[in-house]
Amino acid sequence: MSLLQIERLDMEIHGTAILRNVSLSVAPGQIVGVIGESGSGKSMTALSVMQLLPDGAQCRGEVSLSGHDMLTLPERALCRLRGNEVGMVFQEPMTALNPIKRIGDQVAETILIHENVSRAEAMARAREALDRCELPADQFPLTRYPFELSGGQRQRVVIAMAIALRPQLLIADEPTTALDVTTQAEILTLLKRLVEEDGMGLMLITHDLAVVADMADEIVIMRQGEVVEAGPAAQVLAERKHPYTRALFEASGHQPERADTGTGAPLLRVENAVREYATRRKGVWGKPGVFRAVKSVSFQIERGESLGLVGESGCGKSTLTRAILGLEDVQGGRIEMDGEPVFTGQRPNRDIRRRMQVVFQDPYGSFNPRWKVARLVAEPFHLLDGRPADWREQVAKVLDDVGIGADAMERYVHEFSGGQRQRIAIARALILRPELVVLDEAVSALDVSIRAQILDLLAALQKDYGLAYLFISHDLSVVRNVTDRVMVMQAGEIVEEGPTAQVFDAPVHPYTKRLIAAAPVLPEFATQD
DSSP states (O other): OOSEEEEEEEEEETTEEEEEEEEEEEOTTOEEEEEOOTTSSHHHHHHHHHTOOOTTEEEEEEEEETTEETTTSOHHHHHHHBTTTEEEEOSOHHHHSOTTSOHHHHHHHHHHHHSOOOHHHHHHHHHHHHHHTTOOTTTSOTTOOGGGSOHHHHHHHHHHHHHTTOOSEEEEESTTTTSOHHHHHHHHHHHHHHHHHHOOEEEEEESOHHHHTTTOSEEEEEETTEEEEEEEHHHHHHHOOSHHHHHHHHHHTOOOOOOOOOOSOEEEEEEEEEEEEEEEESSSSOOEEEEEEEEEEEEEEETTOEEEEEOOTTSSHHHHHHHHTTSSOOSEEEEEETTEESEETTEEOHHHHTTEEEEOSOTTTTSOTTSBHHHHHHGGGGGGTSOOTTHHHHHHHHHHHTTSOGGGGGSBGGGSOHHHHHHHHHHHHHTTOOSEEEEESTTTTSOHHHHHHHHHHHHHHHHHHTOEEEEEOSOHHHHHHHOSEEEEEETTEEEEEEEHHHHHHSOOSHHHHHHHHHSOOOOOOOOOO
16 A cells, blocks of 8 residues: 555646656555756655745646545645644755754754644653664753754754654655765664664655665656656666666766876975864863864865865864865964975965865855856956956867856846856866865765766866866765775774775775775676676
């Protein structure tokens, strides 16, 4: 018997077709993975179950949840079902939580809305839900605020909110996309345990086949608003009948063609770098403490080399990156490029700063949305004491190099897709012809096929521009496929480094072994004829 039954679902928004003939089902105790890239209709299918649709949306077909016809129920009846019969976990927990409300109040709110219980009882049940999500009371009291928690801990709070009333169906929409591999593995294990304990159905939405390969009972592949392949997980992954399924599978393990560009000559040298921060005073007369985020780190990057840096959130990767880019000085050791310090006195060395650039994880967040593309790409010229006379020609050239085209110069960044925005971000990083580019989670938020395109682009640009890359990522499969050497960072220290293949195939440090074991991997099936 199906808990959720979707049959021949069509959806239009202001006359534009969004979903076409979508059919899928979720049974009690079953995990169904819904896979597809951005725009495939995964989230809109989930929102049609909740009936949390934008204005102008019209649905036809059947969406049945525990016998309720979700397409015909009035809003009052739907409100009773949301949270009670079906819960939802969103991709970005910080936007799903109220930053000025304590986590206990936010979990209890669901209970108070749906049941006639006292606040004390609701708080007690909120405590129970948080405990079930592995946030124990001694470490995570109900009085904590979201900003006091890590990304994985915030996601556990969101899950606690969704399961507080023990719904029959849980919808998880990209719940692990922004998390590092060990935290991702913990969240997926938690979801699986909750399904087993409560017997609820789980609809797990993701763009990454590897995430659900060993977790889902059934897999549904969506593309452009349609279901193109569905069935038992092992069967779908083994047979891969539809060309799109095969394309997703190949893109998940895509390895770009890379030339041997390393020269052996050191470009950047980091020696015994130490970065510390003052912590709160203990008492009125107490002295501030010291937190050492980077602990005597040493390494070098060769010209034309790709060096990977991996580690969990909070390990010190970003702090080290800011020091390399001259955004923060170090309290000990030194960072030099071609023998010149990144910092001179109390100021960053502008001559060195011009020779390195950075590409961030979220290109939209790193752009001024009011500027046109030409001005965005030309922004690094401020390091040159003014724009050169031919700056527009230089911008046009670099946009062509990254595959966007010069006609994009007079458009705004919101007019582009996520992959196109990342190409524009890469163009901005290349406009000064740097020698080193820091790629800070530059592909982690992209769909697998777009990620493959960006990795191919980066490999081609490395050859054409003679670039060295510092590739920071929590996606170990990407680091394995695109880097020459890799460093593993834990608690501010480099605990293991070496040639990428050697570190991944024969890790030595227990932490490296744990990272690699936590990374989701697609099962290797024989290639189909």
